[in-house]
Amino acid sequence: MSEMHKVIYIGLDGSRRDLHVPHGENLRRALLAAGISPYTRFTRRANCGGRGICATCGVWLENQDAPKPVHWHDKAAAAFGYPRLSCQMRVTRDMTIKQVDKWVWGSRRVKG
Secondary structure, eight states, X not given: OOOEXXXXXXXXXXXXXXXXXXXXXXXXXXXXXXXXXXXXXXXXXXXXXXXXSSOTTEEEEOOTTOOXXXXXXXXXXXXXXXXXXXXXXXXXXXXXXXXXXXXXXXXXXXXX
């Protein structure tokens, strides 16, 4: 049996779902399998299908030790304070993620 990690998902209304996700699982796929969509009602059908080019599956990572981005688009999102791409993240540790209030992509978080 593979190692499992706890992913805490916090919705816009403050609701919380605790997921247990196998080590190395793609975050977007794990959310969708649990019935949680990282998309908005506008982007559920109009997205890139997890290829990392549309940024519509963004989520906020609340952990200080969040996984480092490896995909170019996710690196840009992390560097400039935008939501991280769930389609480009592997679950390698426990994490807390928060739903993004967005029409399509979500706004920046300004540091400081």
